[in-house]
Amino acid sequence: xxxxxxxxxxxxxxQAAGLILxxxxxxxxxxxxxxxxxxxxxxxxxxxxxxxxxxxSTYGILMPEQGSNDQLTDALEKCDIILDCLPxxxxxxxxxxxxxxxxxYANLTEYVQETKEVVEIGxxxxxxxVLQTGLAPGFxxxxxxxxxxxxxxxxEADIVDSMTMxxxxxxxxxxxxxxxxxxWSPIGVATxxxxxxxxxxxxxxxxxxxxxGRETIIIDGDAYEDNFTSGGAANLPDAFAGKxxxxxxxxxxxxxxxxxxxxxxSTIQNVDNKIKSLENIMLENIPSVEDDVVVVYASVQGKDxxxxxxxxxxxxxxxxxxxxxxxxxAIQTTTAAPLCEIAYMLLTHAWKGVILQxxxxxxxxxxxxxxxxxxxxxxxxx
Numbered sequence: 001x002x003x004x005x006x007x008x009x010x011x012x013x014x015q016a017a018g019l020i021l022x023x024x025x026x027x028x029x030x031x032x033x034x035x036x037x038x039x040x041x042x043x044x045x046x047x048x049x050x051x052x053x054x055x056x057s058t059y060g061i062l063m064p065e066q067g068s069n070d071q072l073t074d075a076l077e078k079c080d081i082i083l084d085c086l087p088x089x090x091x092x093x094x095x096x097x098x099x100x101x102x103x104x105y106a107n108l109t110e111y112v113q114e115t116k117e118v119v120e121i122g123x124x125x126x127x128x129x130v131l132q133t134g135l136a137p138g139f140x141x142x143x144x145x146x147x148x149x150x151x152x153x154x155x156e157a158d159i160v161d162s163m164t165m166x167x168x169x170x171x172x173x174x175x176x177x178x179x180x181x182x183x184w185s186p187i188g189v190a191t192x193x194x195x196x197x198x199x200x201x202x203x204x205x206x207x208x209x210x211x212x213g214r215e216t217i218i219i220d221g222d223a224y225e226d227n228f229t230s231g232g233a234a235n236l237p238d239a240f241a242g243k244x245x246x247x248x249x250x251x252x253x254x255x256x257x258x259x260x261x262x263x264x265x266s267t268i269q270n271v272d273n274k275i276k277s278l279e280n281i282m283l284e285n286i287p288s289v290e291d292d293v294v295v296v297y298a299s300v301q302g303k304d305x306x307x308x309x310x311x312x313x314x315x316x317x318x319x320x321x322x323x324x325x326x327x328x329x330a331i332q333t334t335t336a337a338p339l340c341e342i343a344y345m346l347l348t349h350a351w352k353g354v355i356l357q358x359x360x361x362x363x364x365x366x367x368x369x370x371x372x373x374x375x376x377x378x379x380x381x382x
């Protein structure tokens with residue numbers, strides 16, 4: 001299948017998505033990279049040229065910081081789909097452009113308010129809008145939905161006690177005192193640490209402060225800490241209303257990191273812009289690294305039809321891997337592959353309007369050509 005794909009944002013995830021699409025065996029793509037920086041566009045085009053084993057046509061589109069321009073308009077008129085890898089604040093703008101130019105649209109953002117705005121934009125559209133399609137939100141939510149489907153089918157129980165979703169994009173090594181290194185956006189980390197998280201307790205949806213639910217968990221024999229952070233639950237609190245008693249999303253970190261963050265937050269005096277202040281402190285103290293690992297865990301727990309407590313769970317630990325001629329970090333492949341999978345589904349399904357994470361066909365997604373290459377073929381736990 002031939003496709004013209006506009007990738008808005010030419011950073012690490014945008015470049016990874018472009019390379020994964022370029023190397024695809026099911027799509028033949030032309031890639032349009034849009035960014036406000038000509039240097040970023042040039043870097044993305046060179047990344048594809050150097051990294052792909054195929055001869056892929058790429059086009060650089062210099063975007064304005066707001067609105068549109070002639071170059072962007074001409075590009076979007078040619079394209080089938082927009083993959084939005086820009087900061088979450090830009091999501092409503094790009095969704096509006098997708099609707100105007102009749103392009104399908106998929107984004108990555110965990111930003112809650114901007115997601116609500118995109119839902120309003122896409123509700124009555126003839127093209128389709130799939131929201132929050134990265135790792136978390138994104139892959140983790142579809143995985144949790146699949147576990148619920150299996151639990152309900154196997155144990156004949158539509159109402160369950162809990163659904164948990166946990167993801168950590170962490171460094172392979174993490175020295176004291178912060179036990180962390182940046183593997184993705186520092187502003188994204190600061191934002192999810194400070195914006196309230198949506199959870200379900202006793203069948204009631206509620207907001208709780210981020211970092212207010214620290215616990216220890218052992219995954220595949222390794223000990224981690226997890227904590228509430230914003231945005232990762234996607235639309236599942238609404239989708240499973242009355243079916244799941246307790247539901248939450250947490251971010252995984254090495255033990256010791258969350259205590260360092262709490263100590264750091266207690267020193268911040270600038271309450272008007274606490275997110276920016278936390279970002280600046282972390283950037284002063286925490287390095288960025290390339291050698292990363294992504295840890296994923298989801299579970300559904302409840303009683304079967306005979307009253308016995310059961311749990312369905314799935315975990316992954318994913319390391320950097322080679323795509324084409326390039327090695328991509330784990331956070332790049334685990335985020336970009338779900339986005340590319342959704343792009344493929346948008347091109348092959350007759351979808352219209354807004355598609356939320358709970359509405360994505362679970363097995364089609366989990367065993368699709370892009371997701372399965374990174375996460376492996378999905379097989380139910382026996």
